[in-house]
Amino acid sequence: MSRSWRRCLDASLAPVGRLQTPPQLNASQLAHATDRQGELVAHARPVMQYLYAQTRDTGSMVILADERGTLLQTLGDTDFLGRAERVALMQGASWHESQQGTNAIGTAIAEIAPVVVHGPEHFLERNGFLTCAAAPVMAPDGRLLGVLDISGDHRGHHPHTIGLVRSAAQMIENRLFETCHGDTIRVRFHPLAEGIGTVAEGIIVLKEDGWITCANHAGLSLLGLCPADLGAMPVTRVFQIGTSELASWGRRRPGEIMSVIRNNGERIFLRVELGRGARQIIVPSHPQEEACADSLEPLNTGDAVMKATIEKARRVVGKPIALLLQGESGTGKEIFAKAFHDSGPRRSKPFVAVDCATLPENLIEAELFGYMPGAFSGARKEGYAGRIRSAIGGTLFLDEIGDMPMAQQARLLRVLQEREVVPVGGSKPIPVDFVLVCATHRNLKTEMEAERFRADLYYRINGLTLMLPPLRERSDFAALTSRVLRDLSPERHLYLGDAVALAFAKYSWPGNLRQLVNALRTACALLNDDESTILWDHLPDDLINELRQASQSLDISSMHLPQEENLHVLSSAAISRAIDISDGNMSEAARRLGISRNTLYRRLKIIKS
Numbered sequence: 262m263s264r265s266w267r268r269c270l271d272a273s274l275a276p277v278g279r280l281q282t283p284p285q286l287n288a289s290q291l292a293h294a295t296d297r298q299g300e301l302v303a304h305a306r307p308v309m310q311y312l313y314a315q316t317r318d319t320g321s322m323v324i325l326a327d328e329r330g331t332l333l334q335t336l337g338d339t340d341f342l343g344r345a346e347r348v349a350l351m352q353g354a355s356w357h358e359s360q361q362g363t364n365a366i367g368t369a370i371a372e373i374a375p376v377v378v379h380g381p382e383h384f385l386e387r388n389g390f391l392t393c394a395a396a397p398v399m400a401p402d403g404r405l406l407g408v409l410d411i412s413g414d415h416r417g418h419h420p421h422t423i424g425l426v427r428s429a430a431q432m433i434e435n436r437l438f439e440t441c442h443g444d445t446i447r448v449r450f451h452p453l454a455e456g457i458g459t460v461a462e463g464i465i466v467l468k469e470d471g472w473i474t475c476a477n478h479a480g481l482s483l484l485g486l487c488p489a490d491l492g493a494m495p496v497t498r499v500f501q502i503g504t505s506e507l508a509s510w511g512r513r514r515p516g517e518i519m520s521v522i523r524n525n526g527e528r529i530f531l532r533v534e535l536g537r538g539a540r541q542i543i544v545p546s547h548p549q550e551e552a553c554a555d556s557l558e559p560l561n562t563g564d565a566v567m568k569a570t571i572e573k574a575r576r577v578v579g580k581p582i583a584l585l586l587q588g589e590s591g592t593g594k595e596i597f598a599k600a601f602h603d604s605g606p607r608r609s610k611p612f613v614a615v616d617c618a619t620l621p622e623n624l625i626e627a628e629l630f631g632y633m634p635g636a637f638s639g640a641r642k643e644g645y646a647g648r649i650r651s652a653i654g655g656t657l658f659l660d661e662i663g664d665m666p667m668a669q670q671a672r673l674l675r676v677l678q679e680r681e682v683v684p685v686g687g688s689k690p691i692p693v694d695f696v697l698v699c700a701t702h703r704n705l706k707t708e709m710e711a712e713r714f715r716a717d718l719y720y721r722i723n724g725l726t727l728m729l730p731p732l733r734e735r736s737d738f739a740a741l742t743s744r745v746l747r748d749l750s751p752e753r754h755l756y757l758g759d760a761v762a763l764a765f766a767k768y769s770w771p772g773n774l775r776q777l778v779n780a781l782r783t784a785c786a787l788l789n790d791d792e793s794t795i796l797w798d799h800l801p802d803d804l805i806n807e808l809r810q811a812s813q814s815l816d817i818s819s820m821h822l823p824q825e826e827n828l829h830v831l832s833s834a835a836i837s838r839a840i841d842i843s844d845g846n847m848s849e850a851a852r853r854l855g856i857s858r859n860t861l862y863r864r865l866k867i868i869k870s
């Protein structure tokens with residue numbers, strides 16, 4: 262009220278005395294102004310009739326003004342309309358603050374907020390017999406469209422009138438949403454499931470890329486947004502759910518209510534309605550079937566160790582057992598973790614991968630645990646849920662866990678023990694539920710002994726440890742290569758030329774599957790459309806050099822040895838390496854070598870003799 266009076270004084274309005282006649286539209290100007298706001302007027306009309314029915318015979322009127330303060334529609338008791346006309350409270354008149362001083366319509370426009378102006382609070386003395394309650398009506402994209410108002414004699418003032426007007430303005434906004442064109446996904450939400458479909462529900466409209474383009478008043482205030490955020494904020498900043506999951510829910514469960522977690526950790530209920538544009542969003546028609554029933558099977562290309570590893574993993578799918586994947590860099594730990602997630606009952610929920618080695622140390626906590634609004638300088642003003650909370654219901658994959666600093670290890674341990682996370686700058690723990698898969702190329706036991714990794718955390722994350730073999734130790738190189746080629750180029754049947762195949766087989770592949778897949782990807786790109794055999798020309802130069810060096814070193818060693826001795830040496834070396842790698846487990850060593858246990862013992866006897 263004081264801001265409004267200050268504006269009136271600054272504009273040199275005089276509260277008393279003879280006043281200039283305020284601008285008044287003639288009939289054709291009024292028709293033009295009404296046309297300009299045709300949609301608002303059309304949707305407001307039934308709501309105004311409803312309001313009038315509630316206030317009939319109370320000496321009052323219901324008014325719809327446009328965003329400039331021009332009165333477009335009025336409905337009221339005849340005797341009061343007559344009195345109102347004497348102060349120009351009638352169709353075509355302007356009740357902008359600059360014309361009429363502080364008044365509910367003009368001040369609601371200036372403040373873009375609901376306003377009550379009672380009796381002498383009116384800046385112009387002649388308006389002092391009025392009591393008025395007004396609420397702005399916002400367009401779905403956050404623009405001010407107009408104002409809804411109930412005005413009456415100040416002696417009939419009722420404090421509930423403003424509530425009535427606000428609800429009615431909200432009803433008009435919600436009706437405008439129904440006709441919001443070009444929408445893709447409309448989300449209705451409320452902290453209570455029963456609040457959806459009521460006048461108190463929040464509504465947002467999303468474009469197919471997930472940006473929030475429209476919101477009603479309740480939607481903005483429930484989410485703590487302002488109109489300027491519309492078109493500038495993706496839905497994932499407010500809810501822990503993405504567009505395709507929303508679209509998927511809307512298609513599979515039309516009309517049903519789902520519960521999601523907001524990014525501030527609170528639970529909220531949603532109903533998703535899909536508009537025409539939502540058809541463009543590609544979502545799996547049955548997310549439960551989106552991944553094949555056993556997503557681990559494609560990783561089995563015949564290597565005995567890999568097969569046994571996959572079988573062990575299958576036994577813990579869907580159970581609350583933390584998986585620890587160990588293996589050299591590039592052996593496919595993340596691909597394995599994703600396949601493990603896709604094989605389980607949580608496959609339609611998020612799979613959140615965090616690379617602990619690349620997160621700057623000072624950001625790990627905020628990234629993992631989230632933070633409250635304004636927790637530190639440079640933080641997002643709305644706060645951040647953090648990666649752990651993004652994984653709720655799904656799988657959290659902590660890659661390179663061995664590189665996590667000790668201080669963060671302690672915090673992570675607490676989260677795993679308590680199954681709760683406390684965001685940075687917050688004090689309220691938020692319950693979290695996820696399956697944990699960790700990976701590292703380090704030997705965590707050695708790290709633990711060197712006191713670089715906490716023993717208590719090691720035992721927490723190590724429900725089941727699986728070792729992924731390096732490529733050079735896999736016996737399924739040929740089958741694996743064909744599968745990768747088929748995946749890279751499904752429409753052509755590609756294979757390796759003899760010389761390249763031989764060189765590949767002799768090479769040690771220090772970058773493991775990553776290096777092999779990258780080499781094959783480059784080769785596919787360099788092949789002409791009519792070529793199907795990968796030759797030296799199709800390989801990157803640095804790889805050609807390494808392959809040639811590896812092959813020469815083997816050839817040179819073979820030149821100095823008689824053929825028989827060479828084979829003997831090579832097989833002895835392979836056998837002792839397999840036994841070493843298998844920690845003396847003869848069955849495993851035999852599996853690695855692709856021979857039976859009996860053959861292995863026979864060969865050992867020969868070597869010893």
Ligand SMILES: Nc1ncnc2c1ncn2[C@@H]1O[C@H](COP(=O)(O)OP(=O)(O)OP(=O)(O)O)[C@@H](O)[C@H]1O
Binds near residue numbers: 775
């Ligand atoms: N079974 C597979 N089939 C096809 N490609 C694979 C397979 N496994 C791994 N890859 C390829 O190897 C790359 C490395 O895999 P991934 O990131 O899973 O390895 P990693 O062991 O987690 O590596 P790092 O330890 O460096 O994080 C992947 O981007 C993918 O291209």
